[in-house]
Amino acid sequence: MQQADMVLIGGGIAGLSLAARLARHGRVVVLEGESAPGYHASGRSVAFAHYGLGERIVRTLTALSLPDLAAHAVRHPALHIASAGQAAALDALEDVHRQFGSDCARIMPDEARALVPVLKPEACAAALLDHGSLKLDTNAMLQAHVADLRAHSGDLVCGARVSAIRRYGEVWRVTTSKGHFAAPIIVNAAGAWADEIARMAGVTPIGIEPRRRTVISFAAPEGEDVRAWPFTKTVGEGFYLLPEGRGQLLASSMDQTPSAPCDAASEELDIAIAADRVEQATTLAIRRIRHSWAGLRSFAPDELPVIGNAAGAPGFVWCAGQGGFGFQTAPALSRIAASAALGLPFPEDCAAAGLAPEMFSPARLGA
Ligand SMILES: Cc1cc2nc3c(=O)[nH]c(=O)nc-3n(C[C@H](O)[C@H](O)[C@H](O)COP(=O)(O)OP(=O)(O)OC[C@H]3O[C@@H](n4cnc5c(N)ncnc54)[C@H](O)[C@@H]3O)c2cc1C
Structure with missing residues (x-):
């Protein structure tokens, strides 16, 4: 059994961008079912950041993210x-x-x-x-997050397909094809499989x-x-x-x-x-x-990201529903998700831009 402070399920842009932030606050392990990160949606995007999609909340997240995206992008x-x-x-x-x-x-x-x-x-x-608008280097983004995670003593375990999740007292126990992992906080960043992960943990799905x-x-x-x-x-x-x-x-x-x-x-x-x-x-x-x-x-049913703690399942954090904007919103969304996972205040700049935790909370979907 490997112990951690936080276990994240999903090695795409959602899980990795968040993991890199959380690793500064405790021992973080990312579990990825495939043999390499970014195999699914995150390896298949056309890697562009622009205002031509989503509605106000998604565009606000994009605006808040553009400065950070510039590190791995060129203007186009x-x-x-x-x-x-x-x-x-x-x-x-x-x-x-x-x-x-x-x-x-x-x-x-x-x-x-x-x-x-x-x-x-x-x-x-x-x-x-x-x-x-920006042409992104999405592979460089993913690799930079992995390097950042590891530089802060975190771990990415590939080939670790999650098959069961149980809560024992204060701790979640996650069973994978690479052994067992335990942590008081688990993050569901499993992309298309997010509802499957919720069901394993006995958490109400969001209808992804x-x-x-x-x-x-x-x-x-x-x-x-x-x-x-x-x-x-x-x-x-x-x-x-x-x-x-x-x-x-x-x-x-x-x-x-x-x-x-x-x-x-x-x-x-x-x-x-x-x-x-x-x-x-x-x-x-x-x-x-x-x-x-x-x-x-x-x-998600309202096409907005789902970030926040699941009702009635302490320590189960959603980070799902990134739709067609997962890269271009990752810098801002990962900060919002980190504050939710760590129980910290909502990021000030996000609040100043008109965003609020309720907009992202799974509670709006009855989950
Ligand atoms: C064709 C296309 C074009 C796009 N273009 C853009 C674009 O230009 N700009 C932009 O910002 N976004 C774009 N997107 C959207 C973007 O790619 C997604 O929003 C983003 O990749 C979602 O990231 P994710 O981490 O949530 O999901 P994923 O990358 O799918 O990651 C989820 C991970 O969870 C893992 N997982 C699932 N179940 C388990 C389990 N049981 N155990 C262990 N691991 C598990 C999966 O293996 C997967 O690696 C595009 C998407 C597509 C498909």
Whole structure:
């Protein structure tokens, strides 16, 4: 039996960013079922930080996180495009950018097409260019948290799949394929499996819904260096498109198909839809999909993160529901989660930005 002060279940960005903070306050062990961290959602993102998703709370978390994200990111513009019928949605998105003080500008459609020359005129009747968005190095983020955890005497145990959780007196006992671990505090950062972990511990689930998202990769137009192309995203339904190196593009139709927790794989139909949406809106002809993948974005019923102590289960802390924004909100969310786990006051800057513990508490979901 390995004893710790805090055991975290899940070696993705949620668990690792929190573990690095908690390790300054006691002995921390992170249990990861796979043979390496970041195997599931955290290894499958497109690694971008922008204001084009979520609602006010998620965007506030993003704004609070951007300064810390800069350590493992480069500035890369985001171009939000609207068709003729989507002007109101683009106006609303521009307001959001202005509220958060983002360095953005409305640009003319021909200016947008100068940035992304393949865009068809009908796909881009109006455009918003955000200079404040970031291309993240998500692998560097994960590795930096692991290094930080270890530098503070914490441990990441991979291949430790949790199969049972019981509470004995003041202590949680966690059974894994790598032995038993015990701590008075356990954190559920198991992503798509968060409800499964709750059930093991006899804790009320929050109704987490994993949703599959597919990404395709294909060759850029012959001889075109696309590295300077912005991350290009339709307002509302459509697609996003972004460069990956000199001659490669990534795209997604922003699919979100409900799924059981699993090792998600891309499906033929989703690949075809992504390619079709790109071809409809651009002059690109996608002759061959070089590579595709899928990952699960996990949402609570209200699509907000779930951070806080479970009712009636002392020492059981939720850190789940990071949806499609787990990296871009990790710096702020991990501070909120650390304060919940340690029983410390809610972070002052988060409160000053209008956030409050109740917004994240599992109690709002009856858990
Ligand atoms: C296609 C795609 C694009 C995305 N793009 C972006 C983006 O541009 N920007 C952004 O901010 N976010 C993006 N996201 C979202 C982001 O990737 C997620 O929000 C984030 O990775 C969630 O992290 P997590 O740690 O909660 O989950 P995960 O990374 O899934 O980690 C949970 C871990 O728990 C482990 N686990 C589960 N059950 C057990 C068990 N019984 N025992 C031990 N371990 C267990 C799993 O093995 C897993 O490693 C994207 C996601 C996808 C799929």
